[in-house]
Amino acid sequence: MDQRIGAGAAARGTATIEEVAARAGVSRSTVSRVLGGGDRVSAEALDAVRRAISELNYVPNRAARSLASRQTHAIALVVPEDTTRFFGDPFFAAIVTGINARLSRSDHVLNLFIASDDPGDKATSYLTGGNVDGALVASHHTSDTFVERINQAVPVVFGGRPVREHAADYYVDVDNVEGGRVGTRYLVERGHRRIATITGPLDMPAGVDRLQGFREVMADAGLTPGPAEDGDFTAIGGADAMRRILAAGDPPDALFVASDLMARGAMSALDGAGLRVPDDVAIVGFDDSPVAVSLTPRLTTVRQPSRLQGEAMADVLLARLAGGQPPHATILQTELVVRDSA
Amino acid sequence: MDQRIGAGAAARGTATIEEVAARAGVSRSTVSRVLGGGDRVSAEALDAVRRAISELNYVPNRAARSLASRQTHAIALVVPEDTTRFFGDPFFAAIVTGINARLSRSDHVLNLFIASDDPGDKATSYLTGGNVDGALVASHHTSDTFVERINQAVPVVFGGRPVREHAADYYVDVDNVEGGRVGTRYLVERGHRRIATITGPLDMPAGVDRLQGFREVMADAGLTPGPAEDGDFTAIGGADAMRRILAAGDPPDALFVASDLMARGAMSALDGAGLRVPDDVAIVGFDDSPVAVSLTPRLTTVRQPSRLQGEAMADVLLARLAGGQPPHATILQTELVVRDSA
DNA sequence: TGCATCCATGGGAGCGCTCCCATAGAGTCG
DNA sequence: CGACTCTATGGGAGCGCTCCCATGGATGCA
Numbered sequence: 001m002d003q004r005i006g007a008g009a010a011a012r013g014t015a016t017i018e019e020v021a022a023r024a025g026v027s028r029s030t031v032s033r034v035l036g037g038g039d040r041v042s043a044e045a046l047d048a049v050r051r052a053i054s055e056l057n058y059v060p061n062r063a064a065r066s067l068a069s070r071q072t073h074a075i076a077l078v079v080p081e082d083t084t085r086f087f088g089d090p091f092f093a094a095i096v097t098g099i100n101a102r103l104s105r106s107d108h109v110l111n112l113f114i115a116s117d118d119p120g121d122k123a124t125s126y127l128t129g130g131n132v133d134g135a136l137v138a139s140h141h142t143s144d145t146f147v148e149r150i151n152q153a154v155p156v157v158f159g160g161r162p163v164r165e166h167a168a169d170y171y172v173d174v175d176n177v178e179g180g181r182v183g184t185r186y187l188v189e190r191g192h193r194r195i196a197t198i199t200g201p202l203d204m205p206a207g208v209d210r211l212q213g214f215r216e217v218m219a220d221a222g223l224t225p226g227p228a229e230d231g232d233f234t235a236i237g238g239a240d241a242m243r244r245i246l247a248a249g250d251p252p253d254a255l256f257v258a259s260d261l262m263a264r265g266a267m268s269a270l271d272g273a274g275l276r277v278p279d280d281v282a283i284v285g286f287d288d289s290p291v292a293v294s295l296t297p298r299l300t301t302v303r304q305p306s307r308l309q310g311e312a313m314a315d316v317l318l319a320r321l322a323g324g325q326p327p328h329a330t331i332l333q334t335e336l337v338v339r340d341s342a
Numbered sequence: 343m344d345q346r347i348g349a350g351a352a353a354r355g356t357a358t359i360e361e362v363a364a365r366a367g368v369s370r371s372t373v374s375r376v377l378g379g380g381d382r383v384s385a386e387a388l389d390a391v392r393r394a395i396s397e398l399n400y401v402p403n404r405a406a407r408s409l410a411s412r413q414t415h416a417i418a419l420v421v422p423e424d425t426t427r428f429f430g431d432p433f434f435a436a437i438v439t440g441i442n443a444r445l446s447r448s449d450h451v452l453n454l455f456i457a458s459d460d461p462g463d464k465a466t467s468y469l470t471g472g473n474v475d476g477a478l479v480a481s482h483h484t485s486d487t488f489v490e491r492i493n494q495a496v497p498v499v500f501g502g503r504p505v506r507e508h509a510a511d512y513y514v515d516v517d518n519v520e521g522g523r524v525g526t527r528y529l530v531e532r533g534h535r536r537i538a539t540i541t542g543p544l545d546m547p548a549g550v551d552r553l554q555g556f557r558e559v560m561a562d563a564g565l566t567p568g569p570a571e572d573g574d575f576t577a578i579g580g581a582d583a584m585r586r587i588l589a590a591g592d593p594p595d596a597l598f599v600a601s602d603l604m605a606r607g608a609m610s611a612l613d614g615a616g617l618r619v620p621d622d623v624a625i626v627g628f629d630d631s632p633v634a635v636s637l638t639p640r641l642t643t644v645r646q647p648s649r650l651q652g653e654a655m656a657d658v659l660l661a662r663l664a665g666g667q668p669p670h671a672t673i674l675q676t677e678l679v680v681r682d683s684a
Numbered sequence: 685t686g687c688a689t690c691c692a693t694g695g696g697a698g699c700g701c702t703c704c705c706a707t708a709g710a711g712t713c714g
Numbered sequence: 715c716g717a718c719t720c721t722a723t724g725g726g727a728g729c730g731c732t733c734c735c736a737t738g739g740a741t742g743c744a
Contacts, residue, residue, distance in 0.1 A: 014472050016700060027724045032702060042722060059471025063408035064700030067729045072405065077454070100456040104464060109473075112419070112452045114442040122446060129401025130356050131451075236636050268638060271613075294577050296610060358730055369694045374732060384692060406730030409699045 015056035024052035035060060062109075075103065075317060076111045076127055076135040078150065089233070089261065090289035091306050092138065095159060098310020099136060106318055108133070115146060128153035134317045157317040159309065161205040161329075170320065172312040172330040174304040176206050179334035180213020183284040183302045184256045186336055188221045192254035192282055196226030198241040198266055200233045200258045207233070210258040210286060226252045231262035238265025246273050254282040254342065260291045263299055267341075282342035297340035304334050357398040366394035377402060404451075417445065417659060418453045418469055418477040420492065431575070431603065432631035433648050434480065437501060440652020441478060448660055450475070457488060470495035476659045499659040501651065503547040503671070512662065514654040514672040516646040518548050521676035522555020525626040525644040526598050528678055530563045534596035534624055538568030540583040540608055542575045542600045549575075552600040552628060568594045573604035580607025588615050596624040596684065602633045605641055609683075624684035639682035646676050 021031045026045050033041050034049040041049075052058070066072045077099060103110050111132060113123045124146045127135060134155040137147055150156060151169070158171035187195050197214045200207030211228060218225040227248055229241035238257065242265065245252065257263040263285035267277055275281055277297055285292060288303035312330050319326040359377075363370045368387050375383050376391040383391075394400070408414045419441060445452050453474060455465045466488045469477060476497040479489055492498060493511070500513035529537050539556045542549030553570060560567040569590055571583035580599065584607065587594065599605040605627035609619055617623055619639055627634060630645035654672050661668040 017702095018700080028701085029703090029724060030722080033723090036702085040722065045722080057467075059467050059473070061409070061700050062473050063405045063414065064729090065702075066405035067403070067409050067731085068700075068702040070702090070729070096454075097456065100454065104456070109468070110454045112438075112442065112454045114439065114446070125399070125401050126451070131401070131404045235633075239636075265636070272638060294607075296614065359732095360730080370731085371694055371733090372692080375693090378732085382692065387692080403730050406699090407732075409701085410730075410732040412699070412732090 014061070015058045017058075017060070020049065020052045020056055020058050023056060024048040072131055072133050073108050074111050074132045075108050075314070076113050076132045076150075078113050078115050078127070078135050078137045078147070080115060080138065090291065091259070091287055091304075094289070094306030095138060095310035095313070098307040098312075099314045100310075101307070102311040102314035102318070106314075108318070121146065124149060133321050136313050136317060155317060155320045157313050157320070159313055161209075163203070163205060167328070170316055170326065170328050172309055172316060172332070173205075174309060174332045174334055176209030176334075177213040177216070179286060179302045179304065180210035180256070180258075181217050182213075182334060182336050183210075183286060184214045184217040186300070186338070187254040187256060187282060187284055187342060188217060188223065190254075190282065190342065193223060194226055194250070194252045195223065195254045195256060196245050196252035197228045198231040198238055198245075198255065198257040198262050199228055200262075201230060204233075207258060214256050231257070231259075231265065233259050233262060235261045235265035235268075238262030239269040240265070242266040242269035243273075246270075246275075251275065252281060254284075256284050258286050260285040260287040260289045260299060260301055263301070263341075264291055264295055267295060278340065278342050284336075284342045288337050292337070292339070295341070300339045300342040301337055302334050303337045305332050308332060356403070357400045359400075359402070362391065362394045362398055362400050365398060366390040414473055414475050415450050416453050416474045417450045417656070418455050418474045418492075420455050420457045420469070420477050420479045420489070422457060422480065432633065433601075433629055433646075436631070436648035437480060437652035437655070440649040440654075441656045442652075443649070444653040444656035444660070448656075450660070463488065466491060475663050478655050478659060497659060497662045499655050499662070501655055503551075505545070505547065509670070512658055512668070512670050514651055514658060514674070515547070516651060516674045516676055518551030518676075519555040519558070521628060521644045521646060522552035522598070522600075523559045524555075524676060524678050525552075525628060526556045526559040528642070528680075529596045529598060529624060529626055529684060530559060530565065532596075532624065532684065535565060536568055536592070536594045537565065537596045537598060538587050538594035539570045540573040540580055540587075540597065540599045540604050541570055542604075543572060546575075549600060556598050573599070573601070573607065575601050575604060577603045577607035577610075580604025581611040582607070584608040584611035585615075588612075588617075593617065594623060596626075598626050600628050602627040602629040602631045602641060602643055605643070605683075606633055606637055609637060620682065620684050626678075626684045630679050634679070634681070637683070642681045642684040643679055644676050645679045647674050650674060 017028055017031050021028045024031065025048060030041060030045050031049050033039065034046055038046050062073065100110060113127065115123055127150050132154060135150055136157055136159065138159045156170065158169060161171055161173045162169050184195065195218065197211065199211045202208055215225055227245045229244050231238040231241035238261065255266060257266055263283055267283065270277060270281055277283055283299065285299045285301035288301045292299040292301045309332055312332065316326045316330060359370055359373050363373045366373065367390060372383060372387050373391050375381065376388055380388050404415065442452060455469070457465055469492050474496060477492050478499055478501065480501045498512065500511060503513055503515045504511050526537065537560065539553065541553045544550055557567055569587045571586050573580040573583035580603065583604070597608060599608055605625055608625065612619055612623055619625055625641065627641045627643035630643045634641040634643045651674055654674065658668045658672060
């Protein structure tokens, strides 16, 4: 109700640092030191302050702290324009979960920005205007100009290798080339010979790298790679790509598909064409997202540690903010999960 | 690079309000008034200030503003524990998009909180500690104790009717009962008689309400409702529910399914049982999320305006914060989208 | 013409915190 | 034992803004 707004504004009078100090019988400065980690504070003082804090249920005022320290303790999560797609993909869901998990162990808050490339955009000027300490960019497409601008204004960590990679950039990625190799190698080892692939968009490093892994293994095995069709990392795109592959004649006996979602599309297209998985066509996906086990047959897939990737992104950014020297590139390993589709 | 951190901290010296004032030849106060909406400011002053702002590329310092105004201009989006599910559902993706769209037109920022029910939880004390102006709660399950606590500390708007509805609560929901009626009525009008339903979890209002709509129409039509099985709003749950319905014997000739995701599961189970959609069993889903059109046959479904729901949630909260008197309940209408599955 | 009223404007005070410097007391060392 | 160092502590200043009140000029009305 409305009085709750009023009450909120009043109850907002959470204790201040002065009140905590008074109760603990120390000065403001000592409380501040305790808040900052408890260095240079005697054991008794530390104890008294901690007790006062919990008795008064004291929560430091972020605004005051930011103003004085010139740090915002806020981190932006910048999400590419196409939100529905972003959130609709379990891969991103896992990343966000990981970021959050790491951040909840720090005293930073996550600000969510659905970024548009609108020049003079409010969000951009907010980010470059000193209102966040750093940004996590989950864009997997061309690093639009606004990302460049943000990258110049505050420390940024990219999820996935940036499109226009710059030596100064920081990013956390999965070893997509090796993932592509692992998935393809499994198919080769199982005796498949006519192996096609459905790729991610080739303007995205993840799409390119997985395809490269596929090609390397095929070449090493002395096999001619089957068709490679772009499935756009979506279920619909995967189905379309599958139909194009089938329309080309000479159906493959196996398929390396660069995402689980696309594999789902491919499987339904295969089904429509009367082909059976894995008997007629074996399929290996990529992600090991929840959809992998929801399919029939359950999908054999290359697992990428997406949640971990989110945590690592936050980790690297936090390390940079703390003045550390984290590596520019953090590469996480993939793992094959064998189920029923291959 | 690291010097970028330093540069950032220095470049952080975005112009201050005083600098803008000096450049515009007015006082700090006048600039502040312009920032606050430009009331009580002469046309010339207004113009000069606006020009100075854009020339200096001035962005107000949020921390200082918050500290002085005792408003944080931050709004929390509280997401239930189960993140993967939350983000994995396109329904929620649409809601988040809507919230963001509305907020980007205000000067509020969105803080994302993946809430755990951990008592003494950092996030909870942050939220109740006066660090946000209000919260949007996307929980569709039991309103856990932490939500209660937040609800007492700051203005909250719920997405969906709260489980334990309280007269003082604000929420934005879809007319689920009517949606259930619309979907079922279509099936009845098409001549189907043995109509079963797959429901959402019955501890969620959306699950209960859609079922109620289904039952009402069946009763009005003088039909005996077929089995109602809980599909948990997931694809897997939908498939399981479908199998249970089939196992009960006497297969229905139509199905009202309370979400598109569950409809997808149901369709694959039907397919496994050798039954054809819509010839053997007609299906009406609920949501009209992207999966509806990705299915074969494309799903006839009850569209709910999820993006709009997100916008409305933000709208109501903003209105409350501005001291307005928005209605406690905002109910959005559904609409039948006829495609190929029924 | 005089006085009340209104408006645009300027400046002081203060939001709650951190940072820096000063200080007192306790050790340490030659 | 004096000079020095080190540690814990307190308090002033100031972060950049908003809010409130005072001011002076313009306007309205009798």
